[in-house]
Amino acid sequence: MKRAKTKSLETINNQVMKSRINIIMLVVFLLCLALIFRIGYLQIVKGDMYQEEVENAQYVEINQNVPRGEIYDRNGNLLVGNASKKAIYFTRHRNMSSGEIMDVALKLSDYIEMDTENISLRDKQDYLINRYPEEVEKIMKKEQTLLDNGNISQKQFNEELYRQIDDQQLSDILSEEDLNTIAVFVEMVNARELNPVVVKSEDVTEAEFAAVNESLDSLEGISTGMDWEREYPYDSTLKTVLGEVSSSEEGLPKELLDYYMARGYSRNDRVGKTYLEYQYENVLRGEKAQVKYSTDKSGKILKQETVKKGEPGDDLYLTIDIELQLELEAIAEHHLTSLRKMAEEVAARNNRTGELDYTIIPEYLNTVVLVVQDPNNGDVLAMVGKQLDENGEIVDYHYGALTSTYPVGSSIKGATVTTGYQNDIIEPGEVLIDEPLNFAGDQGTKSSFFNRDSKVAIDDQEALMVSSNVYMMKIAMGLADFSYTPGMSLPTDITGGANKLRNGLNQFGLGVSTGIDLPNEATGLSPDLANNPSSFLNLAIGQYDTYSALQLSQYMSTIANGGNRVGLHMAKEVRSGDANGEGTLLQSFDGEVLNTVLYSPEELEQIHKGFYDVFNTHDTATNRYGTGWDAYHELEPKAAGKTGTAEAKFEGVDVLNQTYTGYAPYDEPDMAFAVIFPNMPYTVPFFPGQYLGRDVVNKYYELYYEQSPKPNYQYNTDTFYPKLVYGQ
Incomplete structure (x- = not known):
């Protein structure tokens, strides 16, 4: 009897494993086949649809x-x-025609009321063509016949309509509802595809807003929302x-x-x-x-x-301090209107008496500009400009501090003295003779206001105090490599000296950009000085090139802080928006040092002492006063600075530009200022605009040093008029 064959357990397990693998492979095959069919279906059958959606x-x-x-x-x-x-x-969908837009405009005009005052004639004419063909046909019978017969094109027909039909005819045809629809349509028709445009945002009433919201389903492309101004x-x-x-x-x-x-x-x-x-x-x-x-x-x-x-x-x-800004605006208005009033009163008196040799036209006295800044970092704290219009009303002219330039006179003499130091023309404390400078021929005579007919020995400090023109002109002569002798002819080639002097002024910001973060800054006029030696001498005393109030402020700040010309700026910080308070600091702006004026300690000290004397010193031995003593000597803490008067022409009449510049407190300056009064009456003594500078410093001390308020200077014609008559 044969023995039955039996499979080993290992063989059985192998067979089971192979069966399972075959099943798995079949399933994978079927899944892949299904995936292939699906991909094919999507690509071949549905591909166009999906491509269109993309x-x-x-x-x-x-x-x-x-x-x-x-x-x-x-x-x-x-x-x-x-x-x-x-x-x-309104959002215009792609391929939306003008006719479709008109359909929406007709519906929307039932819900909102538009301003129709500024609808153009052409827009009304186009609306007439599209909405009132019967009326057009009545008016344009001849042209309509030509159009129907093919003798003229639609374009020619329209052009003739544009020529013939005027506003009066349209007003007889178009109703208020029509005009309202036109106004809506005009706002919608120029919209770019898929870019929302505002149809109406001014004076949208609650009723209009609600009515449009309720009808959005029937107003294609229309939506509501919030706008801002x-x-x-x-x-x-x-x-x-x-x-x-x-x-x-x-x-x-x-x-x-x-x-x-x-x-x-x-x-x-x-x-x-x-x-x-x-x-x-x-x-x-x-x-x-x-x-x-x-x-x-x-x-x-x-x-x-x-x-x-x-x-x-x-x-x-x-960087602006709005409280200081508002206070200085009020002060500027007070001084401008008070000076105008005094000029009117002086002119009226002189019309009666004929005592004055000066032409005083009050209307020319119409402008003041001033700047206050931190001299250490370039922060502009206030920038004020005021003008009197033709009706005598005050108008703002703040940008004039940035965009208007003038010959500014002696205020720039600190820069001239510095240029003399740097080019070894003078040393600190050097004495020169102030004397009338008499030149040959028609080159004339030049002198200082305080000394018209004698020889006076003064040093650089006193030259600043009394504003010696001759001292500055002798520095200019040294820059051009010649010295003064009575009756001499001025040399024609002063190019080298002119370049040295202008470079010296530029290093303080005079005649160049201040770096202010505003467009349209005027840097001033610097006319050619070739073969013009007389004007070269005038340049040294601020009587030739033109400068702005911003430039004067930067110049004074450069001296106040020890020689760093810091770029001016209006922006202080950028912060993220936050309705609950100050947002996160994103960026801060610090004044950039544009260049450094090279001084020795003795030179800088001499300039500071000269500027101190301008505001604070009466030399009893000579009975000479600083040119700003009247207005500034009572300030506490003490201030320092420089005044200037430049001869100019306005509409052919002699006028004076008066400037007042300074810094305070004298020992540790944290403010610098510049004031320009252009086109002041050409009088001796000058109209006392320097008291504006005094009031500016007093107001700064009040706000930043908590000093008690001090009244603004009050102009008094009765006090001032005798000085005009007698030339005191």
Whole structure:
């Protein structure tokens, strides 16, 4: 009997394993086959549909609901904010025709009331063509016949209509409802595809907003939301310097279109147009929302999804102290109006008596500009400009401190003396003879105001105190390698000396950019001095080139801080926007040292002492006064500075530009100031505008040193007029 064969356990296990592997392989094969069929189905059957969806979905950045950053003063007082307001928006879908837009405009005009005052004649004419063909046919019978017969084109027909039909005819045809529809349509028709535009944001009423919201399903492309506009808590104060923002209707200004388009902006973006809004656009603009639109074959929007929320702009903090700014504006207005009144009273008296040899035209006295800054870091604390218009009303002229330049007179003599030191023309304490300078021929005579006819030995310190023209001119002669002898002819080639002198003035910021972070800074006029030696001498006393109040302030600050010319700046910090208070500090601005004026300690001390004497010294031995003594000697703590008077012409009449510059306190200056009164009456003694500088320092001491308030200087014609008559 044969023995039955039995499989070993190992063999059985192997067979089971192979069976399982075969099953698994079959399943995998079937799954792969199913996947292949599915992929093929998606690619071949559904491929076109999905491709279309991809093509019809696009990301678009929009600027809706992205407020600009706010602007604050150095102490956190809001200068420029955003006022929110209700708005009606329209988003044009792809391939949307003008006719389709008109259909929406007709519906929307039932819910909102537009301003129709500024609708153009052409827009009314186009509306007439499209909406009132019967009326057009009546008016244009001859042309309609020619059009119907094919003798003229539709374009020619329209051109003739544009020529014939005027506003009067249109007013007889178009109703108020028609005009309202036109106004809506005009705002909508120029919209770019998938870019929301504002249809109405001014004076949207609660009823309008609610009515549109309730009818959104029937208003294709229409949506509601919030818009914003700039608001100014301090009204017109510094408004011109703070700058303007374009409106939602204006978008990118034409004059800045290329500039902004090159930086990735859209045509309907709202941007900074002038001054600080323009200068710090990258800080204030915010980040636009990013939206994904999905459209159907016709281009209609099926859905939209916000991929990235918009972010408001960062906040800009300025160096300006708005409290000081407002106080100085009031002081400037007081002095300007008081001086004008006194000029009117003086002119009226002289019309009766004929006692004066001076032509006084009060209307020419119409401007004052002043700057106050921290001399150590370039912070502009206040920038004030005021003018009297043709009606005698005060208007703001703050940007005049930046954009207007004048011959400023003796205020720049500290820079002239410094240039003399640096070129080894004089040494600290060196004595020169102040005397009338008589030149040959028609080159005339030049002299100092305090000394018209004698020889006076003075050093550099006293030359600053009494404002010696001759001392400065002799420095200029040394720069041009010649010295004075009575009756001499001035050399014609003074090019080398002129370059040395202008370079010396430039190192203080006179005649060059101050580095201010504002556009449109005027650097002044520097006319050619070749073969013009007389004007070269005048340059040394501030009677030739022109400078701004900002430049004078930087010049005085450079001396006050020991020789560092620090770039001026309006921006102090950038912080993230935070409704609950100051945001996170993102950036701070410190004054950059643009150059350093090289002084020896003795030279710098001599300039400081000369400026101190200008404001504080009466030399009893000679009975000579500092040119600013009257106004400034009672200040406590003491201040120092320099005054200036430049002869000029205004409309052919002799006038004087008066300037007052200084720093305080004298020992440790933390403020510097510059005041310019252009076109003052050409009189001896001069109209006393220097008291404005005194009142500026007093106000600074009141706000920063907690001193008791002091009254502004009060001008008195009865006191001043006798001085004019007798020339005291």
